[in-house]
Amino acid sequence: MRFLLILVALLVLAFGGWWVWGSRAVDARLAELTEELRAAGWQVDYTTDGTAGFPYRFDLDLRDISLVSPNGIFGWQSPRLRVVAQSYEPNRLIVAADETHRVSVPGQDLDIEVTGPRASGAVEIGETLPLTELTVEAADLAVASSLGWETQVGTLLAALRGNGAANGYDAYAEATRIAVPEAWRAAWDPTGALPAEIAALRLDADLGLDAPLALSGEAAAIEQIDLGELALDWGPVQARGSGTLDVDPAGVPEGEVVLEIDGWEVLLDLAARAGVPIAESSLLRGALGSMAQDGVLRAPISFADGAMRLGFIPLGPAPLLR
Numbered sequence: 001m002r003f004l005l006i007l008v009a010l011l012v013l014a015f016g017g018w019w020v021w022g023s024r025a026v027d028a029r030l031a032e033l034t035e036e037l038r039a040a041g042w043q044v045d046y047t048t049d050g051t052a053g054f055p056y057r058f059d060l061d062l063r064d065i066s067l068v069s070p071n072g073i074f075g076w077q078s079p080r081l082r083v084v085a086q087s088y089e090p091n092r093l094i095v096a097a098d099e100t101h102r103v104s105v106p107g108q109d110l111d112i113e114v115t116g117p118r119a120s121g122a123v124e125i126g127e128t129l130p131l132t133e134l135t136v137e138a139a140d141l142a143v144a145s146s147l148g149w150e151t152q153v154g155t156l157l158a159a160l161r162g163n164g165a166a167n168g169y170d171a172y173a174e175a176t177r178i179a180v181p182e183a184w185r186a187a188w189d190p191t192g193a194l195p196a197e198i199a200a201l202r203l204d205a206d207l208g209l210d211a212p213l214a215l216s217g218e219a220a221a222i223e224q225i226d227l228g229e230l231a232l233d234w235g236p237v238q239a240r241g242s243g244t245l246d247v248d249p250a251g252v253p254e255g256e257v258v259l260e261i262d263g264w265e266v267l268l269d270l271a272a273r274a275g276v277p278i279a280e281s282s283l284l285r286g287a288l289g290s291m292a293q294d295g296v297l298r299a300p301i302s303f304a305d306g307a308m309r310l311g312f313i314p315l316g317p318a319p320l321l322r
Contacts (some may be wrong), residue, residue: 026051026058028127034128034236041070058085068104075104095119108147115140133161149181160213165210167220174202188273193266199233220321221248227257237263245303251322253303264288264297284313 018253027050032124037044045066055058060083068075080098097117103110121134154177163170178188178198180264184198208224223246230241243257268288271279278284287310288297301308301315310313 003299017029028062029216036216039068040112041085043068045061052115053084054061055241058087058090060084073104073106075102077102091125092122093122108145111144113142114138123215126216130212131160133159135159139256150179150185151181152179153177163206165206165208165211165285169209171205171206171207171212172203174200180185181247188270193269194237199235201233202229202231203227208245221249221251225253225321230257230259235263237261237266243301245321247321249322251320252308253318253321254304257301257303259297259301260265261297261299262295264292264299278313278315281313284310285320287311 030048030172034044043066045064046062047064048060048062051058051060062081063079064081065076065078065081067077070082073226078098078101082096084094084096095118097114097119099114101112101114103112115138117136117138119134119136121128122132136156136158138156138192139154141156143152144150153175156170156175158173160171162167162168176199178201180194180196180198185192205228206226207222208226209220210223211218211220213220225247226245227241227245230239232239237271239259239261241257241259243255245253245255245257247253268279288299291297291299299310301310303318304316308318
C-alpha cells in the first residue's frame, strides 16, 4: 500500500511538472509569435494572464485583441479569444472566439456578430508547428458595413486537412442562407428575379502550396488549385464549376475553369445593371447563347498572361492569388 501511494505521488508530481513545462512553453511560443508579427510590420496588441488550466488543460485567454496588417488595409478587433488544449494531447487545439468582431478592409469597417464561433485543429509538434487539420464553424452571422449595407449568413463551415501529397491540402467551405444586401438588390435586381437569399455557396478543392501551413515561420503560398467543385444555389440560378489553376510566384493563375450555369441570362442581366462593362456586350450575350444547350451554359474560362477569357472574348484581368 505504501508503495502504491509513493507511485501515485510520483505520477502526480511528474504530471504536474509536465504541465508547468508545457504552460511555460505555450507562453514563450506566444511571445515569439507576437514578436515575429511585429518584426514583419504587424501591429499586435492584446492582454493575457498567461496559460492557466492546471493540471488537465493548457488554457490561454487573450483579451482586447487588435491586429493590423503592415500596409494598414486589414485589421481585426475582438474582445476575447480563448485557446484550449488538453495537457495529455497538446497538439490538438480548440479555439473559442467572442461573438462580436470588427474587421477592417479597404474602404470600410465590418461589424460582425455571430453565434458560437469556434475552431478546432491539430498541429505537428515542431519548431514552426505545421498545421495538419483545421475546422471552423459558426452560425447566425450578421455583418454590418460602415458603408451602410448589411447581410446575414445562416451557417458557415470551413475545413482544411493534409491530403498526403507534399504540402497538399483538401479544402472545403460552405455557407448557407446568405442574405443579399437590400441596397444591392434595389440597384441590381429591382424586379426580384432572384430570391433575397442565396441558399448555398460551396467550394471543394485540393490546394498545392510551396511550404507547409504553419503557425509560425514564413507564410505558405498557393502553387496549384485543383477545383473539384464550386457550386451556387440561388433560386433559378444553379451554377457548378471545376478546373485546375497553376499559380506563378507573382500570384498570377494559369489554367482553365469550366462553369455550368442554369439561369445564366439572369446573372448576365444583373451584372449589366451593376455596371460591369463586359456584361453589356451584345457580342458576349450572343456567344453565350450559342454555347448554351437546353438552357444550361457550359463556359470554359481560360486564365493566361494575367487575363481571363471566354473563348476569344476578354473578361478582364485575372485575380492575383498571393
